[in-house]
Amino acid sequence: MSDYILEMKNITKEFPGVKALDEVCFKVRRGEIHCLVGENGAGKSTLMKVLSGVYPWGTYAGEIVLNGETQQFRHISDSERQGIAIIYQELALFPELPVYENIFVGNEIMNGLVINWNETIVQASKILQRVGLQVDPTVKIKDLGVGQRQLVEIAKALSKDVRLLILDEPTAALNEDDSTNLLNLLRELKEQGVTSIMISHKLKEIVSIADTITVLRDGRVVCSLDAQERKISEQEIIRHMVGREIENIYPKREGLEPGEVVFELKNWSVTDRQSRREILHSVNLQVRKGEIVALAGLMGAGRTELALSLFGNVPGYDITGGEMYLKGNKVQFRHPAEAIEHGMAYVTEDRKANGLILIQDVKFNVSLPALHKLLHGLVVNEHEEIVMATEYKESLDIRAPSVQTTVGTLSGGNQQKSSLAKWLFAEPSLLILDEPTRGIDVGAKFEIYTLMNKLVEQGMSIIMISSELLEVLGMSDRLYIMSEGTITGELTAEEATEEQIMAMATKIGEGVAG
Amino acid sequence: MKTERVKPMVQTESLGSEVKALLLGNIRDYAMYIALVVIFVIFTVATKGLFLSSRNLINLVNQTGYVAVLAIGMTLILIIKHIDLSVGFVAGFTGAIAAILLMKGWNVWLVIPTVLACGVLVGVYQGFLVTKIKVPAFVTTLAGMFIFRGLLSLVTAGTGTIIVRNRTFLQLSNGYIPDLPWGAHFDFHLLTLLIGIFLVVATIYTQAKSRRTLQRYNFKTTSSVIFVTKLVSLAALIMATTWIMASYRGLPWTAVIVTIVLVIYNFILTKTRFGRHIYAIGGNTEAAELSGIKVNQVTFLVFASMGLLAALAGILYTSRLASATPTAGVGFELDAIASSYIGGVSVSGGVGRVTNTIIGALVIMSLTNGMNLLGVDISFQYVVKGLIFVLAVAFDVTTGNRR
Incomplete structure (x- = not known):
């Protein structure tokens, strides 16, 4: 019998222009806390999305073996049925609903055709106790702090009889006390037989809690370190993460x-x-x-x-x-x-949501904030626009066939460069x-x-x-x-x-x- | 010509594969033309040629006029991801105002600007609700639909149908442009034919110019065979239409009005900063706002323009019926919205061209016209139009998803 609860074999996942995961092999032992580290864009979240079925079977190459059986998750619900629960950085709770409803949403306790609310509240209280959250289950989510919300998310996962818990930067938005609470909870869950995979940037936490540390870099596994065998230092992790001098x-x-x-x-x-x-x-x-x-x-x-x-x-x-x-x-x-x-110019955090007009081409986006510079009377001079946009395309090395290429088809880096080009054209001082x-x-x-x-x-x-x-x-x-x-x-x-x-x-x- | 800058395109693909790629790449646009041709063929056969007669085609143009004008305004509204359900009754109501003012003996040249101003006021009111109070456009204009339907009933309550007798006003949707003084020597309408020839020359000139621009920057262009084929068929289409009109009684005033509106709006959308802002808002409202586009201001103006065009449609419709009726405007909003979507406006916003919307309007109105000729019951017509509408959008959504 294998003592691995999960084996991901040779996972490769490509996006237009980038190979996000390249032949990644990732093994998690039953009952351990496994930390996944790496710089932003190293492929950690992508790997977890492959595992949980967000990227369905067929959109990646490779094999997922859970409890010794090969899995083909087509949807998150498939992985949930197998006891996998994933908790994202951006919490997926309903702020206007009470805690108990949030815990059992999608997994309602039924009494025939209707929801048994009384039983729901009773069960919710039990689970809240298990995660050490002392709040009234009828309180609305919006009245809780970030740390408490994180615990509700975990409670939600536990309500589904989770065996493999995945946490994506669970402490990123938490203060020190809340972080400590959360880490203690993970240790308790480990005692109860729950395996956890934790993505984190906080090396101190990782060193204190991890049984195994896997380092990803540029879509590849750099190494898997056994922290039970010997103590792993933060410096060692950094060296593997960065792989080069700063x-x-x-x-x-x-x-x-x-x-x-x-x-x-x-x-x-x-x-x-x-x-x-x-x-x-x-x-x-x-x-x-x-x-x-x-x-x-x-x-x-x-x-x-x-x-x-x-x-x-x-x-x-x-x-x-x-x-x-x-x-x-x-x-x-x-x-x-x-x-x-x-x-002033402001290059937004999320270029897809509020930075670029993805359905338009490079030149349309680049000229947008300072169209007045291209105006001849009422008319936008398209010749000048093409010449200008082509100059930026070349000087910033935006890799696109031409300035007529739709921005949405470019890779993240080239989109970001387009986003920068657009603001440089506006000639800001700040x-x-x-x-x-x-x-x-x-x-x-x-x-x-x-x-x-x-x-x-x-x-x-x-x-x-x-x-x-x-x-x-x-x-x-x-x-x-x-x-x-x-x-x-x-x-x-x-x-x-x-x-x-x-x-x-x-x-x-x-x-x-x- | 700056031939030295033109590098010849590498001819890697055969004509056949280019045609195939062109068809697949522009399937959305071509589908619209194919639908139009199919509709024309079916009705021509079913009516034993009556559909294609000069008289009926002129009739079709006059019928399409008011819907086309509404659809042009609606295209802008839909591009910025709003909707206007009130346009039908706004047109009906403003048309009734025109009829009443004419009945009271106002000069027609005073009536038209007054009514257009009323339309702008309606647009300003709805634009204010949408942009300042933040009532969703769907709700604002649904309420508007009730309000203007009610107002239309109110102003026509005393009189019932108001007959319009002003000859100038009636010319707008029933008359033809006058011929040149020496046109009487020919058995066709000379000025109409000259306009047609001018249009052909202008089309060839602008198409060739834009193609040359593309080549100058080494952008992908169609091969010359395809380009010439496209030009020849366009020219043939324009000349055929012109000939039909010239051999009848000439170019209808409606066509002139719609063309002027079309040219202005096409200019605004494709050439001006305001047009860019409209597409940017439709493509990504938040990104547009953060790029310094005053989204509220643009939205407000687009609603005001919709009001203006609704009033113009009202004038054309009242002129066409030579009367204002308490039920004028029923279902126009569907025709306008359907024309825009059939013409390729994207349901998710940010995409659409007024020139294609006109074709969409022709599709919808040919259906109406043809079914009327065949004596199809009006209830059944609604069913057919509704189905075509939802089909067009379904087609757009499925092809759009693959982009």
């Missing part, structure tokens, strides 16, 4: 003295109109000419919200206090159009990049870093929002760390360390000096 990935930039302050935020406070909660608390921030300033922090720290509130406030927040200065002038923008006029290298391959990352260096050397200023510590350390001159809507620290690139950033990023915002 200097290699982050190009050097000419030592420039940053110039005068071009952008400043004073006591910037923002309230979300719908939840009536203050989401940004008195943020103070300065950016100099020719400087790359990073905004580090965990998911949900309020960095994207900050960028949106500055850049024309599309979500319609209430700016409850504070001032914004651009080149010494006090400004406030009611629409991105005004921000663009004043020389460029906000929100997770500029998320989900793109190493080569394209390097090209984007090189471009960023060139831009600041030409006198542009960049605010880079990034959750990748190495990227923050490698690229920025100075960095601010955000947590729960507050700036919890400011460091120069020379003095900053990963541990320091992590500590500040997990600090509770309230009462910390900005």
